[in-house]
Amino acid sequence: MTTLGVFDSGVGGLSVLRDLREQMPGVHCVYLADNAFAPYGERDVETIRKRSSGMAGYLRATHHIDALVIACNTATAHAVDALRAEHPDLPIIGVEPALKPAALLSQTGCIGVLATRATLNSDRFARLMAHVRDQSPSEMRFVCQPCDGLADAIERHDSAAIKTLGQRYLEALWRATPQAHRIDTIVLGCTHYPFALDTLRACCEPAIHWLDTGRPVSRRAHNLLTQAGHDLARSAPLMAPKFITTGDIATLERAALRWLSLDASAHQACI
Ligand code: DGL
Secondary structure, eight states, X not given: OOEEEEEESSSTTHHHHHHHHHHOTTSEEEEEEOGGGOOOTTSOHHHHHHHHHXXXXXXXXXXXXXXXXXXXXXXXXXXXXXXXXXXXXXXXXXXXXXXXXHHHHOSSSEEEEEEOXXXXXXXXXXXXXXXXXXXXXXXXXXXXXXXXXXXXXHHTTOHHHHHHHHHHHHHHHHHHSOTTOOOOEEEEOSTTGGGGHHHHHHTSOTTOEEEOSHHHHHHHHHHHHHHTTOOOOTTSOOOOOEEEESSOHHHHHHHHHHHHOOOOOEEEOOO
């Protein structure tokens, strides 16, 4: 049996788990949510690194995982290098805001990026943005908007707060866009945000393209596992994931039911 460890600060990584299960139905996923410490996006770098290291270490110590997916842009931005150094023998797949696909898709060359403050402030994100700009044949403009509180509102499934914050940050995005330019593509640079997509979409003109990273990440995980010799037939029977949280069990169970239609029991771990 192939086992994949997946972690996020909370319930956002379920948007990645959804694609992982679609891509690799026969893989057993162990999903670990750091609900007790969510959200990561407004925390200091040292805390994000320490929590990420604890999450990866726990998954490794308690399960025989064949690879690890960091289903969190914020943890990837600040901790993926350290985690790879700590676990040199483990394939580790991170997520990063989908700037490359956005640059290929955008007709106007003007792209909005919604992400956590910690992701947008990271060196890794600055390097990614510079790289995509350098590689693009035409000029690319990224308008970046930190969305303080939005991941937390999604954690709490607080529809009113999601709507208020979504409107506020999209308005800020339009205000920050230079007059001669028009955003036609918005990158959801946090794995929580796909769960607010309907609300965000309702605040915008319908022609906007919305991009998240679930699909490319699951393709990457599939490729890495296949290269390592795992047989990942798409026709394999769908495996039920295991859910673990450092925080409130009911929060994770309700989110798994709401978004993945999975009526599962979660366990609590002290990490
Ligand atoms: N879902 C995570 C991300 O992709 C973290 C959000 C948060 O905890 O602030 O960045």
